[in-house]
Amino acid sequence: MKRLLYVFLMLIGFAVSAYGADEGPKIDTGATAWLLMSTALVMLMTPGLGLFYGGMVRKKNVLATIMHSFIILCIISVVWVLWGYSLSFGSDVGGFIGGLDYVFLSGVGLEPPEGKGYPHLIFMMFQGMFAIITPALITGAFAERMKFSALMIFSVIWVTVIYSPLCHWVWGGGWISTKLGALDFAGGTVVHINSAVAAAAAIIVIGKRRGYGTEPMMPHNLPMTIIGAALLWFGWFGFNAGSALAADGLASLAFVTTNTATGAAALGWLFTEWVHRGKPTALGVVSGAVAGLVAITPAAGFISPMSSIIVGGAAGIICYFAVSIVKPMFRYDDSLDVLGIHGAGGIWGALATGLFASKAWGGTDGLFFGNPKLFLMQALAVCATIVYVFVVSFIILKVLDVVIGLRVSEEDEFTGLDISIHGEHGYELDK
Amino acid sequence: MKRLLYVFLMLIGFAVSAYGADEGPKIDTGATAWLLMSTALVMLMTPGLGLFYGGMVRKKNVLATIMHSFIILCIISVVWVLWGYSLSFGSDVGGFIGGLDYVFLSGVGLEPPEGKGYPHLIFMMFQGMFAIITPALITGAFAERMKFSALMIFSVIWVTVIYSPLCHWVWGGGWISTKLGALDFAGGTVVHINSAVAAAAAIIVIGKRRGYGTEPMMPHNLPMTIIGAALLWFGWFGFNAGSALAADGLASLAFVTTNTATGAAALGWLFTEWVHRGKPTALGVVSGAVAGLVAITPAAGFISPMSSIIVGGAAGIICYFAVSIVKPMFRYDDSLDVLGIHGAGGIWGALATGLFASKAWGGTDGLFFGNPKLFLMQALAVCATIVYVFVVSFIILKVLDVVIGLRVSEEDEFTGLDISIHGEHGYELDK
Amino acid sequence: MKRLLYVFLMLIGFAVSAYGADEGPKIDTGATAWLLMSTALVMLMTPGLGLFYGGMVRKKNVLATIMHSFIILCIISVVWVLWGYSLSFGSDVGGFIGGLDYVFLSGVGLEPPEGKGYPHLIFMMFQGMFAIITPALITGAFAERMKFSALMIFSVIWVTVIYSPLCHWVWGGGWISTKLGALDFAGGTVVHINSAVAAAAAIIVIGKRRGYGTEPMMPHNLPMTIIGAALLWFGWFGFNAGSALAADGLASLAFVTTNTATGAAALGWLFTEWVHRGKPTALGVVSGAVAGLVAITPAAGFISPMSSIIVGGAAGIICYFAVSIVKPMFRYDDSLDVLGIHGAGGIWGALATGLFASKAWGGTDGLFFGNPKLFLMQALAVCATIVYVFVVSFIILKVLDVVIGLRVSEEDEFTGLDISIHGEHGYELDK
């Protein structure tokens, strides 16, 4: 209580401290308009993800699953303005992490950062939406068995010690961008590989759902999953084209490659499954679309639209095999296929950037344009991410498991998390 | 028939009357882009509200409940361009209401209003979306028992004699802004307190649902409510950041405070409920988020992001108690908690603006920055709104109740409004 | 396989071919921001349409129905960048079709087209979203009985030989715009009449659903249909106001007429049904809204807001009668009323543009402003569209029917397409 009071007082202190808003004339209102909108679009992706995931679980866990995304949206919205932004974008500390200069948003105001055309605050917020969706992506791995309280604590710690440094490495002036020169347009490593590797650690620490492998756990509401996928696709325009941080040709390029790769990836998954299993599934189409969105993310502003067809189409095929062949081979229970889609798709995308990136379209030249070095750097960045994220995620999860427990009781898991954790049920459709 | 014909002829007359579109070069395309987008975002909030409400009622009333919002969107879309805009923003008549100069949009054209950077038409439309959602908010109070015809008539009258003047007082050059100097960034009084007070009047006139208090009336589709909340949150960026009427630092600030307060409020509600009832509910999280959106609305462009954490967090706690303690104490049947969320949250937000507003961030200084007068003026504006809205709403509703009846028959209420009023049912899920 | 490899190699070839991005300083960032956003909005319409349609079919066909829209989104996303855009907007060939200059997007880059303020790529993408939704609209006609493979092939051919030329005639510099001078602001002929006429051909070739006319085929999820309608309305702001290709007064006008006509049309349908059948239905309100959106599309930037009330109101009434009187009279099985809404509404809108268009508001003067010629030209454009689209669609469908078969087997139709084609079912709500 006392500590809470203290925090409140500090907040009031900060709130009251005057802030010299003295907006210069150098705002590019078009860029700002697009950044405002993109930020809103990326925000929508997190509940969209909740629906995408929520439709795939069993009815008894629908609320708990959607809530994973929704509560992360709420909690990281606060964490980001308090310290997350500063750790990511504060003045560089050894190439590894941002300094504390922007803690509590001190110094982040209405005027644009040096040499930019948009207000600092909206850049901060745009970045915040990425910090929100990344831990939300992880939740697909341990859906239907994770404790809500543990999820909340985990997310806060994870964003602090994993997301923020990683984001700093790539976009905040850290070593990956400055030393390595690896490219990541909108978050292939920072968002997708990152979340998938954390998911892998979580799968190991938390273990399988009871009955996994013996009883079918069919999606309870595929239309909901499709709605979610549609919102993800829609929001991803903000994610990728917004990452141009301008309303210009680059944003347009990222928009086009995003849309094209997504269509191609859906087709890639669809046809592969059709050939492999004899039927083209609806879930396959939307899973493929998401795989394409993932894979194009690091490459969106660096490659040509024609290349994006290849990047996307291959993503659909690769992720299909990851999910339908690799997963059963290793028998791990990645409930909603974070590894198969964000892991496989994210790694392919990061490497593909090293293949297809082209100076002519805004990037550095990649392997196919005669520069094998970029490909190497991409691979290095992927490896570094995997090692750091896996080790640290594993430690966090192990410690949390010992201290508070990550998993609900067997009985609660059986009853379903909606009733047992939240005291609610999703639908009352028969009265 | 004859009258209809007459109206049609008049419309044709207006339609045919030439309009001198002679667009000057002074359009700020970035601001206009953001205003176009914001208007679309606020439009989406009304069906979003329909879903938010629709998921909470019993299955037999789902269509009727969503339709309340949807039909208001349709009907006020027309009323606003005919006379609503003029009564709100026409040339001031005694500080109380707008004149008839803009009736039928005469004089509202493609060029910007004096000194502005966006076309007059889009400002008109942006404001129209606020006039739509406000009566839609009220419908949560009398869900599951209101007559559809009565709802339609009520909305038209209410927007004409209550919303329009109030909007004029605050944003159209009326007495609250010019005489009182009270602040309302995006509609704390105009939208939230306004709708909640009308809801209070409606609750008294219409009475409780049959069975209220004795049988549980559980939500039939909480995922639908969550989708609605997500769309509200998304659309609210247009509502608040759009109210900057520019794509600049102010819009960015409003965006950030909106998002931060919402996250904090969801946490506020969640933890309070967790402590009070032992479980963190999904409906609690989204209700808290909406409470935060409500509370930050009047303050969004006037306070610091750090203050918004306090405004939001407190909103979550206050609204939780309003709904779970105050409501049962007084035993009124506010079906979907318009009073508890928009009333309590709106009043807190209006007062909090008087506490936390700061010149440095774009507002006038509030109480915490040494200016108690603002707080007083905020309180006065709240009181004036409450008195005017309650009295006039009560009269309208009483008269309508006598003349056409507000409430469906007992049998129709029992059968459910979907079948009895609309001749439809929501779901056919078992065949 | 060999052919596939070849295509892949060609794609790589193109991908690798350098592209001289040398962005000039003439970008209007506000217009570009709005175009980026509008493109995203129109993209969202296609899954929105999937939900609108999906809610109206029986439960056993929900996934198949939504997938029609979704797979078209995926497939045409690729087709458009490969050759669709070039056939529509490449250099004019005899007024009939675009040349091959833009095939594989060669020459479509980051810089603006001559004299424009937005990058060429985003214009290409904006137009692509129209090419996507048009075939998706057709799918309402043959829902619940069409083969998925046939649908995919049909869509590719149809976009190539019907959509692209028609788009070229109207917007790409073809004969309708240059010779006829007919007006079509955002796609009355190109999108709505076009899809409805193709639907008519499909209805004839494919035939009725088993049991049509004898057993009721009630919508399985009307809230889903309403969500779809809401997303359509929201996205249509991009469709119509985006068609201004600028963030200015014209965009604002199109925005306002769109919203106003939609509200009026919903009321038109509602009251007509109320009088005719005694009840105001929820499906009626949303169907009317869509009818209004359709009818205002060709007129949006050419008429006054007051005219839009008439255009919309009449659309609601006309489409109601088309669906509830004309359809049963002729006993055809247009599953989800593509003819009644997009056909009747589209034709009315195209003709109404010839009546209400006004120079003062941005158009050519129409009949009511003393220029009967425009009305004549509109009628001619409508007729030409109907003849061309019907004949060619009919041929395509007949050939496809013979070669691969358009329709599922009786048993599959009975079981439902979700299980029989996709091997999935929509909901698992009872466990």
Place this chain on the structure above:
Amino acid sequence: MKKIEAIIKPFKLDEVKDALHKIGVQGMTMVEVKGFGRQKGHTELYRGAEYVIDFIPKIKIELVVAESILDKAIETIENTARTGKIGDGKIFVYNVEETVRIRTGERGEVAL
């Protein structure tokens, strides 16, 4: 032992359950059903066309009771489920040859 099957109006469920509980019935099972009978269905609209819906939502309660309380149970259901309007429903009685409590393996009336 006898089995009582009562088809009632859905909104009467809680009342009937509570009344039965009060007279000592310890368990029962219910299921949502649709009934066809003298009570007329309603008309629905779909895009301007009218359809008559014949089947009406009902609740079926099933309870197995000892013969000793059979009459009392029937009476209780009759009294609480009655509204006097068409469609109140029916009660059917069947003979039960054996009852087993799965948890314990008990048989007969003690298993109820």
Place this chain on the structure above:
Amino acid sequence: MKKIEAIIKPFKLDEVKDALHKIGVQGMTMVEVKGFGRQKGHTELYRGAEYVIDFIPKIKIELVVAESILDKAIETIENTARTGKIGDGKIFVYNVEETVRIRTGERGEVAL
């Protein structure tokens, strides 16, 4: 009085109901069930994995009739519900000891 329980294919429901109504059956109750039998289930896919679904949607109709029309009712159901393919379903007949019409308290055949 006898109770007829007929498990049929869902799309036959309306036909069976109408036929029974025609021969004088005034009331019946139906419920959606899932059946397991000789008819094979179907295969479903979930992210590239295959599952066999054993239980198939069926409709169970329950009607209590006077003994006098029992045979005619059974025959009617047989004839209308038959498609000749596996999975057409079953008819079971039970004895009913008592019937009550809740609305009026009538008992026996008049209560049907």
Place this chain on the structure above:
Amino acid sequence: MKKIEAIIKPFKLDEVKDALHKIGVQGMTMVEVKGFGRQKGHTELYRGAEYVIDFIPKIKIELVVAESILDKAIETIENTARTGKIGDGKIFVYNVEETVRIRTGERGEVAL
């Protein structure tokens, strides 16, 4: 022929079905029901208010069997459905007077 009605915990369905299938039961029908009994319901929250939910989801399996395998079937259900915790459910046995296979018109035990 006898009819067995077993009310069991939902997650036991597959196990029970497989066990019955193994001992030669060729067909059965199941329906989702809600049960009220000794097993306590749970508490739910709605906007800060608490409600007790009495009815608990259960599965009812119905199978008609020849008398010869009645005991074995009951035993099989008992053994597979038992968890030992309150709420495991009940088995009820009724007499069946006639059985018809709709597809073929066969009657009696061959119709099962």
